[in-house]
Amino acid sequence: MSIEDDVDAPIGTLEEQAADWIVRQDGTVLDEAEQSAFSEWLAVSEHRREFDRQNAIWQRYRRMASLPIREENSARAYPANRRTSRWRPAPSAIVRRSAVPAIAAVLALAIIGSTENWPARLRADYSTGIGERRSIALPDGSVATLAAGSALRFDQSDGARVATLLSGAAQFRVAPDPHHPFRVETDEGSVTALGTVFTVEERAGEPEVIVLEHSVAVRTSSGAKAVVREGESTTFTAQSVARPVPSDALAATAWTRGKLIVSNRPLSEVVAQLGRQRRGYWTVRGEAANLRVNGVYDLDHPLDALAALEKTLSLKSIRISNMFIVVSR
Known part of the structure; x- marks a missing residue:
């Protein structure tokens, strides 16, 4: 699902539905219509189990981040008479709905433990952590x-x-x-x-x-x-x-010197490489993923590199602290 998707499109998987409700309630109070829809959704036993499972993980991540959700350059206009349903976010939560794909992905990563490849690390004689060379x-x-x-x-x-x-x-x-x-x-x-x-x-x-x-x-x-x-x-x-x-071997191995040198590479690939330098989840959604990028970026300062990309390419981002970032156009 992309940030650019139709906001009236229903949220697909059970994991994404649970993530949507977690995002809506994080730091806000549900209105009467939302609370009614949430109660109806939560009445299904498998929904309750998935919500409780993901919410427990999410609260651990929120304590780690210790920062409120921050939304940047993401204001959009929505029709006042749009219909709502129990699968669709109410108007007050539309902007937060954009973060659902990232939240769902982060929760999945936490569940399977793939932010650190522990099976490989346990078998290794030598290993490096996130952002370490x-x-x-x-x-x-x-x-x-x-x-x-x-x-x-x-x-x-x-x-x-x-x-x-x-x-x-x-x-x-x-x-x-x-x-x-x-x-x-x-x-x-x-x-x-x-x-x-x-x-x-x-x-x-x-x-x-x-x-x-x-x-x-x-x-x-x-x-x-x-x-x-x-x-x-x-x-x-x-x-x-x-x-x-x-x-171009020197450019291809620039990471050994703490640099990322890219020539005509898709933005999604560049952001993924920068994201590997920090804990969390960084991704690009919609048409921005295919934008071509040229430049030299500092792997030791990935946030500065991402800020430069956002400014140069006129991008926007939705952030949950600096750990979980969704970039779009």
């Missing part, structure tokens, strides 16, 4: 630089050095040792260093490899192979390797 000296003398929210395991056995990237992204500067190959393992396949500096990023089943020095050999789980040379990048799945293409 760290360079690590591995036991073999190589250096791994981890991006925010990354997890890495390292093992030396059977004549090989194996770094398993469990989540996130890492840049590797490999210590020379021709008798003990250095290999990075992912769920989709492996990347073997041929005396090199390179990065590997896990991206929804399609890892990306960028080579800064020398070359690497990529081998997928199904046996497909490719060599990626200095100045090239590629992606791969468990079945295949994409053809390597020229890459």
Whole structure:
């Protein structure tokens, strides 16, 4: 559901309905019509269970944020005679209705614990938190630089050095040792260093490899192979390797220096990368998601970067503190 959706459209899922009622009551008093609709909705047992579950989580998040809901540049005109129903927000709650997709998503994230990838972190020898970058000296003398929210395991056995990237992204500067190959393992396949500096990023089943020095050999789980040379990048799945293409390696690895350099990238992608530098949930809704962005942004100050984007592109945002932000046009 988008901020730009018709305000008369019914709220779809039970999770979103519960989130809508939580948003409406947060810091305000329901009017008589809203209270009647809420009571009718809450009378259904599965509605009550979902509301209680999400409200308990939401109150924990509100205590963490300790700031009231703030709405920016979001005034809109609505017809005075619009119809209301138990599935639709009353006029006094229309602006807050815009935040429902973000609230529902945040509650879901809290429920499944995905704001921190704990399964990966528990399996890792090295990990970074939200907004943290760290360079690590591995036991073999190589250096791994981890991006925010990354997890890495390292093992030396059977004549090989194996770094398993469990989540996130890492840049590797490999210590020379021709008798003990250095290999990075992912769920989709492996990347073997041929005396090199390179990065590997896990991206929804399609890892990306960028080579800064020398070359690497990529081998997928199904046996497909490719060599990626200095100045090239590629992606791969468990079945295949994409053809390597020229890459601006310095720009692509700017995150290791605390910068985000983008050229003609969609706003949704840029905001997602900035959002990974902080706890919470940042997203872009409606047509603004496809706006193309160019620029250099400071990953250590993501709020300043987002403010610059809002000003430059004439955007607006709905915020619950600075943890949960929905950007639109």
